[in-house]
Amino acid sequence: MKVTSVEKKEKSTVELTIQIDAAQFEAAVQKAYLKSRGSISVPGFRKGKAPRKIIEGMYGAGVFYEDAINDVYPSAYEEAVKEQGLDDVGYPKMEIVEVGKEGFTFKALVSVRPEVKLGTYKGITAPKEEPKITEKDVDEEMKPFVERATRLVSVKRKAKKGDTAVIDFEGFDNGTPFEGGKGENYDLKLGSGAFVPGFEEQIIGMKAGEEKDLDITFPEDYHADLAGKAVVFHVKVNEVKESQAPAVDDEFAKDVSEFETLEAFRADLKEKVTQRRQQQAQADFENAVMDQLVEDMECEIPDGMVEVQVDRLMDDYAMRLQGQGISMDDYMKMMGMSPEMLRTSARPAALKQVQTELALTAVADAEKLEVTEEELEAEFSRLAEQYGLKVEQVKAAVPAEDLKKDLRLKKASSLVIAEAKAGKAKKKAAAKKTEAAEAAAEEAPAEEKPKRARKKKTEEPKAE
Template sequence: MKVTSVEKKEKSTVELTIQVEADAFEAAVQKAYEKERKNIGVPGFRKGKAPRKIIEGMYGTGVFYEEAINQVYPGAYAQAVEEQKLDDVGYPKIEIVEVGKDGLTFKALVSVRPEVKLGTYKGLTASKDVAKVTDKDVDEELKPYIDRATRLVSVDRAAQNGDTVVIDFEGFDNGEAFDGGKGENYDLKLGAGMFVPGFEEQLVGAKAGEEKDLDITFPEDYHPGLAGKAVVFHVKVKEVKEPQAPVVDDEFAKDVSEFETMDAFRKSLAEKIADRRSKQADADFENQVLEQLIENMECEIPDGMVDVQLDRLMEDYAMRLQSQGISMEDYQKMMGVNGDIVRESARPSALRQVQMQLALTAVADAENIEVTDEEVQAEIDRLAKQYNIDVEQVKAAVPVEDLKKDLRLRKASDLVIAEAKVGKAKKKAAAKKTEKAEGTEGEEKPKRTRKKKTEETEEPKAE
């Protein structure tokens, strides 16, 4: 392997021209022949037994080039990156320049870790909400407790919206009962919109013991067979029930909580609301500060770096779906989307994560932040406790170096937030210079495009 040229390109990329010598490429072609010959039929020879020259004579001497390139270029690329001391952070774009008996020459566009120019990262200001709690807020917090304690009580009057009617019903299409249109002792809450339009409305005013025919037209987007059809539902109202809320007093507080009085219960609910809003305000404040950190830095992020992070996000998403018993393919079918749409919808998140990692790494470098072995061990212990697993299982699942990187970034984040102040966010005079990922330019996998025609008639195809 020999690197014949190194050229810096835009957006933190470097283009290497790499040459694989004739003998090394010939060895790769021989391996490709040994791997592929079993799949090639040649008249007069048993499958897998035809000599290489016979196969090349029939299909062209380039018949094994694609497989040979696939075998040889990853190692050559890795060796070239190491030789040039490049910090490769993304998938390379591979372009074949020349291939033949004299060897292989290809170009590799390498995504390298970008240089980060930090702006202001200490003393940033951001707004922060005060966690105020009103009586109305407490009433809303109390509502689920009241709803759970509310009982349905039979009443002798005409049904109203909000009541529940117990009904028997059967649907008829031109006098013929249709499948799925029958029910008995069905509890239907009027106004809930659970049945087709017009059904519940026509039962307002009905009394227990009354029978009614309801004229209903199914929506055009209803399931086939009934969509758009005018039908009749014969309904018998068997009972009318109204919701009866409990008396919200000290006895109610005792029933639904550990408190003896309603005042004490309401005070507890107010404290919970305040705590929740305070935590949300802290989170919003921190997010604003870290967004400013990103906005203040100058950095050209290569598309390949975003693509790598995007793959990690998609792998994590697929694992979370799988933990719920859903495959990514099934999820896409349920949502009516394809894999490209799901992937591209996650690109902004991947970009932001890369920006955050670069910014916080730069802060950690500027502040000479280090992580001790004791801090790493404490984090391992914390994870073991959180997931209720052994310490050794944590060590096996998460490499120590990854833990160190995460802790270092966390310490950098804590430093930036600790130095921040509550106030009006300062506007940045210059336009934001952090490079955005553009559409789908980043390649998901190494790809090859032919530049020069080879000396053979059979050309390797792009993966």
């Protein structure tokens, strides 16, 4: 292997021209022949026994070139990248320049870790909300407790909206009952929209024991057998029930909580709402700080680096779906999405994650942040406890260098956030709005989990 040229390209890419000499290529061609000859039939020879020259005479001198090239170029590429001291961060694009008995030459477009010019990373100002909890907020927090304690009570009056009518019903199409149109003692909450339009409205005003025929026309977008049809439902109301909420007092508080008084219960709910909103406000503040850090840096990110992160997001999402018993193929069918559409939807989040990782790495470099062996071991133990695994299992699944890198980024993030100030957002002209800012709304926080080691992939070149 010999690197004959190194040329810097745009967006943090480098083009290497790599030459494989005749001896190395000949060895690869011979290896390809030995591997393939068993599947090649040649008249006059038993299968797998035909000499290489005979096969090349029949199919051309380059019959084994493609397999030989695909065998040689990955290791040649890795060796060339190492020799040139390049920090490759994406999948290389390969192009065969020439190939023959003298060997072959190929070009590799390498995505390299880009240079980052940090802006301000200490003392970033970002907006932070100070939650103000009102009595109305506490009322909203209490609603689920009231709803769970609410009872349905039978009443002897006409049904009104909000009541629950217990009904028997049967639907007829031109006098003939249709499938799925019958029910007995069905609890129908009037106004819920659970039945087709016009049905619930005609129940309102009926009393227990009353029967009635309802004229109903199914919507045009209903399922094929009944779409747009005019039918009749015969309905009998067996019972009318109304919701009776409990009195919200000290007795109520005792029934639904560990508190003796309503005042103490409300104070506890207020404290919980306050904590939750403060946590959300802090999370929003930290996200805004990271957005500002990314927005203020200068960096040309290679597309290949983003594609690698898209692959990681796809792998992680597939694992989460699998944990729910759903395959990625089935998910895409349910959502009406193609793999390309799914990758496109993930790209903004992948870009944001790459930008944040580059910015925090630059901060860690600037501050000379390092991770000690004690900190690394403590993190292995924490992950083991979190996922119910043994430490040795976590170490087998998570490369130490990857975990050390993550911890270093967390240190950088903690430093930036600790130095940040709550205040008004930094104003930017709309024309200068970055792709990172647009991507922020798309990103959902990923669950922390042990990472798996991933192999690099390349675009396989084809022999001419």
